[in-house]
Amino acid sequence: xxxxxxxxxxxxxxxxxxxxxxxxxxxxxxxxxxxxxxxxxxxxxxxxxxxxxxxxxxxxxxxxxxxxxxxxxxxxxxxxxxxxxxxxxxxxxxxxxxxxxxxxxxxxxxxxxxxxxxxxxxxxxxxxxxxxxxxxxxxxxxxxxxxxxxxxxxxxxxxxxxxxxxxxxxxxxxxxxxxxxxxxxxxxxxxxxxxxx
Numbered sequence: 730x731x732x733x734x735x736x737x738x739x740x741x742x743x744x745x746x747x748x749x750x751x752x753x754x755x756x757x758x759x760x761x762x763x764x765x766x767x768x769x770x771x772x773x774x775x776x777x778x779x780x781x782x783x784x785x786x787x788x789x790x791x792x793x794x795x796x797x798x799x800x801x802x803x804x805x806x807x808x809x810x811x812x813x814x815x816x817x818x819x820x821x822x823x824x825x826x827x828x829x830x831x832x833x834x835x836x837x838x839x840x841x842x843x844x845x846x847x848x849x850x851x852x853x854x855x856x857x858x859x860x861x862x863x864x865x866x867x868x869x870x871x872x873x874x875x876x877x878x879x880x881x882x883x884x885x886x887x888x889x890x891x892x893x894x895x896x897x898x899x900x901x902x903x904x905x906x907x908x909x910x911x912x913x914x915x916x917x918x919x920x921x922x923x924x925x926x
Contacts, residue, residue: 736820741861743851756781756800764794786827791815802839806871811835821864821883826871832895837881839864870905879914890920 732746865884876895894910
């Protein structure tokens, strides 16, 4: 099994793998290119995002700058919006539904490391150490609003029609129709179900 396959399956993988480094470099170059395109050049911005992201939905919008790891694991639904300075560390899939708003400075993480420091590294014979990494995907539903400055941790699912208050740290999954905030993020009350025509 390749390191890419291990990564996508959530198994421990070696991020030093040349193919993974090549994929990451490609994404970083596209990211840098996107972040430097003039704001009014919407056609070129869309072209680069379609190459960078796994899915770039119809009428989706991404404000500059954006920061990614691999790009291809990011799936942005129709009519959704990422505001400026979002960081999506997509070692595993990050799936964002339709008509969802992600505020500025939001961080979404999918990489996981062992809690035991000794198990967090491969020890090489020459004395160097390399980090062991696993991944857990993040899913965010449709018609959801993630407030600015929030941090979403690996393995979290946020449902449909959810509001996450600004500055929250989302450590556990949040069900549909919830209003939640805090560190750690907790449900405060319930939104009425969607009635969209």
